[in-house]
Amino acid sequence: MVFVGSDGQLTVPTAVKIVIAGGFGTGKTTMVASVSEIPPLRTEELLTEAGVHVDDLAGIEGKDTTTVALDFGRITINTKVVLYLFGTPGQNRFWFMWDELATGAIGAVVLVDTRRLDSSFPSIDFFEHRGIPFIVAVNCFDGSQMYTVDEVRHALDLDEQIPVMLCDARDRASSKAVLVGLIQHSMNRLAAV
Numbered sequence: 386m387v388f389v390g391s392d393g394q395l396t397v398p399t400a401v402k403i404v405i406a407g408g409f410g411t412g413k414t415t416m417v418a419s420v421s422e423i424p425p426l427r428t429e430e431l432l433t434e435a436g437v438h439v440d441d442l443a444g445i446e447g448k449d450t451t452t453v454a455l456d457f458g459r460i461t462i463n464t465k466v467v468l469y470l471f472g473t474p475g476q477n478r479f480w481f482m483w484d485e486l487a488t489g490a491i492g493a494v495v496l497v498d499t500r501r502l503d504s505s506f507p508s509i510d511f512f513e514h515r516g517i518p519f520i521v522a523v524n525c526f527d528g529s530q531m532y533t534v535d536e537v538r539h540a541l542d543l544d545e546q547i548p549v550m551l552c553d554a555r556d557r558a559s560s561k562a563v564l565v566g567l568i569q570h571s572m573n574r575l576a577a578v
Contacts, residue, residue, distance in 0.1 A: 398467045402489050403567060405456070405472040406511070407496035408504025412524040412554035413472040414456045416496060420560045421458025421470060455486060460564075468564070483511060492518035492571035494563055496554065500529050502540055509541060518571040520548040522563045 405413045418425045456472030471486045487493065495508045505521075512519040523537050532540075534549045543549065548570050552559045 396464050398461070398463075398465050401466060401468050401491055401568075403468055403470050403564065404487050404490045404493040404517075405470055405496060406483070406493050406508045406519075407473075408498065408501060408508060410501065411496040411498045411504070412526075413496055416494070416522075416524075416552075416554035416560045416563075417456040417458040417470050417472040419555055419557045420460060420564065422461060423459050425470075426455075426457040455482070470564075480507070480511075487512075487515065487517055490517060492520070492567045494567050495519050495521050497521055497523045497537065497541070498526060498529070499523060499532055499537065500526065502537075505541060509543070518567075518574045520550060520563070520567045520570050522550050522552045522554075522566075524554045525551055 405416050407413055414425075455474065456470070458470040458472075460468040460470070462468060471490070473483055473486055474480075493512050495505060495512065497505045509519070509521070521537065521541065521543065523532070523534075525531065534551065538545075538547075538549050541549075548566055550563055550566050552563050554560055
């Protein structure tokens with residue numbers, strides 16, 4: 386992507402990489418799609434009988450597709466900065482790709498579904514062990530029990546400096562607020578170093 390400035394000079398914006406991660410069925414594909422300015426690249430496939438004994442659909446029985454590689458979206462902030470969003474696959478058998486997807490990222494959003502909170506721990510552990518800044522965004526699904534930020538923080542045993550936000554991954558403004566929160570958290574961590 387190249388921009389032509391008011392002075393006629395070509396400008397190549399700085400690429401900022403953000404990872405949207407979380408367990409299976411937490412809304413990662415939905416979040417990328419809700420904020421991307423381009424039609425997102427999706428690598429979704431139908432769930433099949435072959436995965437019945439592997440894919441735990443408890444709490445997300447209506448889910449019929451899964452990301453098998455990544456989701457990709459883009460947000461142009463201005464002529465100097467472009468955000469590239471990489472959504473991870475949520476199933477354990479695809480986690481081998483997470484290291485590649487996280488390389489060079491300024492931070493990550495760990496998307497959480499309180500109906501399946503246990504699926505959040507591997508994502509949190511992944512970013513904690515690699516020292517990658519992350520925030521936790523609780524995707525407030527219709528019909529699910531609502532919890533406070535403090536209740537979620539306690540249930541996930543998160544340090545106080547890890548931001549926790551409530552969101553609706555379907556909503557552009559809500560997803561955008563999560564990304565702003567991540568960028569602020571990542572910048573604060575860099576400033577503290």
